[in-house]
Structures are given as structure tokens and as C-alpha cells.
Amino acid sequence: MRAPIATAIAIAVGLIVLLGYFIPLPILQNIREILLGWAVTLAGVAALVGIINLIITHWRRVSATKNRDLYSALLILSFLLTVAAGVALGPSNAQFQHVVTSIQVPIEGSLMAVLAISLAYASLRLFQKRKGLVAIVFVISALLFLLVTSGLLAAGSSNPILAGVLTAINQLPVAGARGILLGIALGGLATGLRILMGADRPFSG
Amino acid sequence: MISVSGVGFNTIAGLLVVLIGAGAIFLIAVFDRKQSPRPLRPIASFQSLRRAIGLAVEDGKRLHVSIGNANILSPNSASALVGLSTLNRIAQLSMISDRPPIASSGEGSLAILSQDTLRDAYRSGNALEQYDPMRARLAGTTPMAYIAGAIPIIHDESVAGNLLVGSYGSEVALLTDAIDQQNAFSLAASDSLTAQAALYATANETLIGEELFAIPAYLQAGPFYTASLHAQDILRWIVIAVILGGSALKLLGIL
Numbered sequence: 001m002r003a004p005i006a007t008a009i010a011i012a013v014g015l016i017v018l019l020g021y022f023i024p025l026p027i028l029q030n031i032r033e034i035l036l037g038w039a040v041t042l043a044g045v046a047a048l049v050g051i052i053n054l055i056i057t058h059w060r061r062v063s064a065t066k067n068r069d070l071y072s073a074l075l076i077l078s079f080l081l082t083v084a085a086g087v088a089l090g091p092s093n094a095q096f097q098h099v100v101t102s103i104q105v106p107i108e109g110s111l112m113a114v115l116a117i118s119l120a121y122a123s124l125r126l127f128q129k130r131k132g133l134v135a136i137v138f139v140i141s142a143l144l145f146l147l148v149t150s151g152l153l154a155a156g157s158s159n160p161i162l163a164g165v166l167t168a169i170n171q172l173p174v175a176g177a178r179g180i181l182l183g184i185a186l187g188g189l190a191t192g193l194r195i196l197m198g199a200d201r202p203f204s205g
Numbered sequence: 206m207i208s209v210s211g212v213g214f215n216t217i218a219g220l221l222v223v224l225i226g227a228g229a230i231f232l233i234a235v236f237d238r239k240q241s242p243r244p245l246r247p248i249a250s251f252q253s254l255r256r257a258i259g260l261a262v263e264d265g266k267r268l269h270v271s272i273g274n275a276n277i278l279s280p281n282s283a284s285a286l287v288g289l290s291t292l293n294r295i296a297q298l299s300m301i302s303d304r305p306p307i308a309s310s311g312e313g314s315l316a317i318l319s320q321d322t323l324r325d326a327y328r329s330g331n332a333l334e335q336y337d338p339m340r341a342r343l344a345g346t347t348p349m350a351y352i353a354g355a356i357p358i359i360h361d362e363s364v365a366g367n368l369l370v371g372s373y374g375s376e377v378a379l380l381t382d383a384i385d386q387q388n389a390f391s392l393a394a395s396d397s398l399t400a401q402a403a404l405y406a407t408a409n410e411t412l413i414g415e416e417l418f419a420i421p422a423y424l425q426a427g428p429f430y431t432a433s434l435h436a437q438d439i440l441r442w443i444v445i446a447v448i449l450g451g452s453a454l455k456l457l458g459i460l
Contacts, residue, residue: 022220036278043278043314050313050343053320054354057342067361108349115375118382122407129409138405177398180414184396186226186440187418188283190433193227195286199234199429200421202289202318204325 007198014196055079144169222440229436234428242431250392250410251423257366257390258298266365267304269358270295271380272319273371273395274311274351281372283418284396285315288370289322290421290430292341295368296326298424300335308341309358310371311351316343352376356383369393369408370420373400381407394420 013035020032058072082100089096123142126135147153148169156162194200237243261268272288275281288310295306308319319341327336344354359367360383367384369377373395381404384391393404394412404411412420415437422430454460 018223022216022223039278043276046277046317047313047346050310050316051346053316053338054343054345057339060339069357069361071357108347111349111353111376111379115379118378119375119403119406122378122382126406130405180398180401182444183415183437183441184417186437186444187287187415188280188396189223189226189440190230190437191283191286191418193223193230193436194429194433197227197231197429199230199427200286200290202286202322204321204328 003201003204006203007201010201010203011196011198014192018196145173222443225443226436226440229439230429230433233435234432237428237432242428243435245419245423245431245434248412248416248419248423250412250416251420253390253410254366254368254392254424257392258295260390261365262299262302264365265303266363267302268295268299268306269362269364269367270306270308270319271355271367271369271371272308272310272315273369273373274348275315275372275396276312277314277318281396284370284372284394285310285312287394287418287420289315289318290426291368291370291424292319293322293326294421294424294426296323297330300327300330300332304363305335305337305340307358307362307364309344309351309355310341311343311345311348311355313343313346315371316341348374348376352379355380359383359387359389364389366390367392368420369395369404370417372396373404375399375403378403378407384408 016028017032017035020028055076058069058075061069061072062076085096085099091097123139126139130138148166153162153166157166191200195202233243258268260266270288270292272285272292275285277285292306292308299306306323308323310316310319320338323341324333324336324338327333342354342358344358345351356379358364359380364384364387367380367389369380369391370393374397377393377395377400381391381393385407390410391408392410392412393400393408394417395401395404396417401411401413405413418437419434421427422434451460
């Protein structure tokens with residue numbers, strides 16, 4: 001086994017955190033809290049390292065001899081301005097937050113608008129990509145739930161038969177989602193167990 | 206809630222599921238090492254993925270592995286861990302390619318882990334000189350920023366195949382739309398229900414639900430990956446039995 005010390009530490013820490021979750025022993029839970037605190041701090045440092053990586057990537061694109069990307073220069077300039085303003089005014093400063101959100105919210109809003117168009121176009125072209133019963137069921141379900149959630153059938157909800165049908169239709173996605181989420185939970189458990197057993201290592205050590 | 210010496214029923218049940226899962230993975234992996242491994246059911250998406258990997262290597266083009274933007278400390282980090290295992294295997298499979306794979310992520314710790322994963326893959330293949338940390342990038346730190354940062358990779362880096370394996374929202378459809386515009390292949394899997402619905406409509410191949418966790422096993426990453434798939438099946442049958450049994454007991458008025 002490569003990197004046995006790193007693997008042993010990872011397994012030991014994983015087991016302590018897992019046992020601390022299940023067994024209400026104060027010492028185990030205290031150690032678990034400390035380890036999770038360290039993980040949060042390390043994740044913060046990792047975010048900083050990731051941002052440095054992002055800036056280096058864009059700097060390479062700006063300084064490339066071929067296909068120089070000016071948008072990367074804009075990104076670096078915006079990043080430096082935001083950092084300078086954040087350090088000078090403080091990240092919780094109302095004016096600073098106002099400027100940042102006034103730029104970020106409209107941009108993300110316009111991307112959401114593009115997303116709506118993209119999804120509508122993709123649904124129109126769905127049968128080019130997918131053939132078979134599942135695609136037909138997918139389209140019928142999408143149309144049905146658009147109709148149900150549009151409120152067009154709300155007027156008929158006083159009718160006991162229609163109200164019962166609407167309730168049954170609304171329960172369908174809940175049942176389906178629970179089935180998928182149970183499968184995902186079991187997959188997540190198996191992934192975690194592989195790491196605890198040292199069979200899967202997302203680190204090289 | 207039923208309590209046994211201060212420990213809740215839910216805790217005992219949870220611990221039991223963990224122990225059964227660990228025992229099943231270990232036993233199946235050991236058993237499969239002695240005998241020939243159990244076959245996996247064929248999934249068409251994985252055949253397309255294998256074809257796409259082969260074509261990318263032949264054409265001298267790149268594969269892009271997107272690991273999503275799950276926080277490593279959050280419950281949905283399991284999908285990102287699968288993304289990292291997938292990246293490792295893709296790097297190994299495409300080591301002979303002129304253009305090594307590129308990875309993008311939307312979270313700092315994932316970016317570091319993806320760099321480490323690529324380094325590990327090249328070191329295992331005795332090709333550490335091919336490793337470039339800039340091929341595992343943080344594309345953006347919010348879901349939308351990540352998508353905006355990942356789209357140029359698809360446009361500018363001669364990408365022929367894309368694997369989107371991780372946690373996303375519906376905004377991932379913008380990424381698959383960009384892939385479509387480049388006439389590139391996409392296989393997508395996510396733990397998010399909204400992303401799965403968006404990907405079903407937009408990606409070339411979509412994996413639904415727990416099929417996400419099968420990717421490394423289908424890429425022949427190792428016996429433990431296959432064993433964990435079979436262990437998942439055992440656990441699934443136990444959950445089904447418990448749900449049906451519980452429903453029957455409730456119907457009979459015992460619970």
C-alpha cells in the first residue's frame with residue numbers, strides 16, 4: 001500500500017467522526033468536534049488556494065503568446081478591485097455589499113434567463129436525443145406538472161374527484177424522488193465505507 | 206422512539222446498516238479476488254463513454270471531467286468523491302493521448318483534490334512528467350460562476366468528451382448546451398434531482414439516481430468498486446424488505 005501513514009490517519013479520523021456520530025460518549029464527541037473544526041479551517045484554506053489557482057490560470061491566458069484572452073484580464077482586474085475594496089471597507093460594509101450584489105445578481109439573473117431558454121429548446125429537441133418509452137413518459141410528466149402547477153386546475157379543486165386526482169398526482173413525484181434519494185444515500189454510504197476501508201483514496205499521500 | 210440504554214433506535218439501525226454495508230463490501234471484494242468477479246449488468250451509457258474515450262485518444266483530443274461544486278464537508282460530497290475516482294481512472298485510460306484530460310471544479314478543496322488525483326494517476330503510470338497542476342482548475346466559486354468558468358474550457362481546449370460527475374443545480378444545462386454546440390460527447394450524473402431532470406433533457410447520456418456511484422466500477426477501477434456496487438444491491442433489498450414489512454405491520458395495526 002502506498003502512503004500507509006496518510007491512509008492510517010484518514011481511516012482513524014473517519015472512524016472517530018463516524019463513531020462520534022453514533023455513540024454518545026462525551027470524549028468521542030469532543031474529539032469529533034475538534035476534528036470537524038479543523039476540517040472547516042482546512043476547507044477555508046483550500047478555498048484560498050483554489051482562488052490562487054484560478055488567478056494563475058487566467059494570468060497564463062492573459063500572458064499567452066497565442067490566443068491571448070482579454071476576458072481573463074478583466075477577471076483578474078475585477079478580482080483585484082473586489083479584494084482591495086473588501087480589505088479597505090470590510091466584507092460586511094453595506095456599500096461594498098451593495099456594489100457587489102448590484103453586479104452579481106443581475107448577471108446571475110440573466111444567466112438564469114438564458115438557462116430557461118436553453119431548457120425550453122432542449123425539451124423541444126428531446127426526441128432527437130432520446131427515444132423510447134422513458135422519453136415519452138418524461139415529456140408527458142413535464143407537461144402534466146406544468147398544467148397542475150400553473151393553477152389552471154385550481155378552480156376545479158372544489159370538485160372532490162378532481163381534488164383527489166390532483167392530490168394523487170402531487171404525491172407521485174414525492175414517491176419517485178424518495179426512491180431515487182434512497183438509492184443515492186446507499187451509494188453515498190458505500191463511497192464513504194470504501195474510503196474508511198482505505199480502498200478508495202481521494203488523496204495521494 | 207424506542208430506546209436501548211439511552212441509544213435511540215435510529216442510531217442502532219444506522220450503525221447496523223453501516224456494519225452490514227462494510228461487511229458486505231469486504232466479503233464480496235475478498236470472494237471476488239479468489240474467483241472471477243461477478244458481471245455487471247450492461248448500461249448503454251458506459252458503452253458510449255468507452256467509445257468516446259477511445260475516439261478522443263485517437264483524434265488527439267481532450268477529455269474534460271467536471272466534478273461539480275459540492276462542498277467536501279457537506280452530505281453531497283459523495284458525488285464529488287465519485288467524480289475524483291472517475292478522474293483518476295480517466296487519466297489512467299487516456300495516458301497515451303497527446304492531450305491529457307482536464308478537470309474543473311467549483312470548490313477550493315475539490316480543486317486541490319483533483320490536482321492530487323491527477324498527480325497520483327500519472328505517478329502510478331510512471332508518467333509524472335506529464336502532470337500539470339493547471340489542468341485541474343477551480344472554474345468558479347458559486348454555481349453560476351463555475352458554469353461561466355467551465356464553458357471556456359469546453360470551447361477552447363479541444364475537448365471531445367465531457368464527463369459531468371458531481372453535484373450541480375439546474376444551471377448545469379448551460380454547460381451541456383455549450384458541449385452540444387461543440388458537437389462533443391457528454392455523459393452526466395448528479396446526486397441532485399433537479400440536475401438529473403435538466404441533464405436528461407440536455408446531455409448525450411445521463412445516469413439516473415445511484416448509477417452515479419457505478420461509474421468507477423464500470424471503468425474497471427478495482428475490485429472494491431465492484432464489490433461496493435453489489436453491497437449497495439444487498440442494502441437496497443434490505444431497505445425494500447424493511448419498507449414492505451413496516452407497511453404490512455402498520456396495516457395490521459401492530460406498529
